[in-house]
Amino acid sequence: MVKKASFLPGNIGLAPMAGITDYTFRRICFARGAHFAFTEMISAKSILMNLSVNETYLPREDEKYKVGVQLFGSDPYELSEAASIVQERGLWIDLNAGCPVNKVVKKGAGSGLLRDLHKLKIIVREMRKVAKRFTVKTRIGWDKYEFEKIYDILVSEGVDAIFIHGRTAKQMYSGEAVWDIYNPGLVPLYISGDVYSHDDFKRATEKYGMDGAIVARGAIGNPWIFSGAKPSLNERIKTVFEHIDGLYSEYGTHGVVEFRKFIAGYTKDLPYAREFRNVAMKITDTDELKRAFIEYFRRVENVLEGIYAQNERG
Numbered sequence: 001m002v003k004k005a006s007f008l009p010g011n012i013g014l015a016p017m018a019g020i021t022d023y024t025f026r027r028i029c030f031a032r033g034a035h036f037a038f039t040e041m042i043s044a045k046s047i048l049m050n051l052s053v054n055e056t057y058l059p060r061e062d063e064k065y066k067v068g069v070q071l072f073g074s075d076p077y078e079l080s081e082a083a084s085i086v087q088e089r090g091l092w093i094d095l096n097a098g099c100p101v102n103k104v105v106k107k108g109a110g111s112g113l114l115r116d117l118h119k120l121k122i123i124v125r126e127m128r129k130v131a132k133r134f135t136v137k138t139r140i141g142w143d144k145y146e147f148e149k150i151y152d153i154l155v156s157e158g159v160d161a162i163f164i165h166g167r168t169a170k171q172m173y174s175g176e177a178v179w180d181i182y183n184p185g186l187v188p189l190y191i192s193g194d195v196y197s198h199d200d201f202k203r204a205t206e207k208y209g210m211d212g213a214i215v216a217r218g219a220i221g222n223p224w225i226f227s228g229a230k231p232s233l234n235e236r237i238k239t240v241f242e243h244i245d246g247l248y249s250e251y252g253t254h255g256v257v258e259f260r261k262f263i264a265g266y267t268k269d270l271p272y273a274r275e276f277r278n279v280a281m282k283i284t285d286t287d288e289l290k291r292a293f294i295e296y297f298r299r300v301e302n303v304l305e306g307i308y309a310q311n312e313r314g
């Protein structure tokens, strides 16, 4: 069997994260080196119900050739119908077979699909019939490693690529993600889990023979992870402003609240970060938040300049 060629525009992408990977964050990551990205997971039922909220999740015109629409659900016909409705909105359709959150799993969706591999097979078969490009994002098993079985099902049903988070569903996010995963090379395989630097990305892909990787938590507040660039303080503040402004245009005054999810990331490893976060997390006005960031970054600059000067003298 000849290995399928990847349809993805590159080997490092932004992983799906509910409540995080929206249009603004995707744009920030694309401009800093992400080759592709996902929407957050969207319920197949909600697509069939034509809920207007889905418009905020679905890819926009300017990114549609690099964003995959991720669907979740547990009914093969709902999922395939939803796939056929939204597939033209993005580059491809991805099935979520990995989310371990109880609310999702108890309905048999997300990683709940790994408890019944026969059902998973039927769902993949039905979605494959309609989706022009179709991938599955999954975990290595429900409560034990059985990725060989999962891989064989996905490949025999003709998926175009697999994204594998190297933990079982039961593990949730605990322990270390494994990168050394069964990979007979029949379809492109992309690793997910614990990629926290560009070097991690290189190690995970080169050492373990993966076709690429997707980054989730490691990209929050560090969109430079995709290129491996070391951002200057100027670039950091420019990015923070771009992010705050983007969220304001998407969500209005609520954008400030959305941005709180990124404050820790953008200030990671900087001096006085904890003190600043305590203040910044309470700010409710966009301009005030930007002023607070300017003040904070000035302070950081002074501290760092002091350290550099001392080093040069010493």
Ligand SMILES: Cc1cc2nc3c(=O)[nH]c(=O)nc-3n(C[C@H](O)[C@H](O)[C@H](O)COP(=O)(O)O)c2cc1C
Residues within 6 Å of the ligand: 015, 016, 017, 018, 019, 020, 040, 041, 070, 096, 097, 098, 099, 137, 165, 192, 193, 194, 195, 214, 215, 216, 217, 218
């Ligand atoms: C806040 C959050 C939301 C997530 N939402 C989704 C989701 O909607 N769909 C999905 O397949 N995975 C989701 N994930 C899992 C990630 O895509 C990824 O597989 C996992 O976090 C491991 O990668 P990491 O170590 O790079 O974070 C989510 C993870 C986090 C932290």
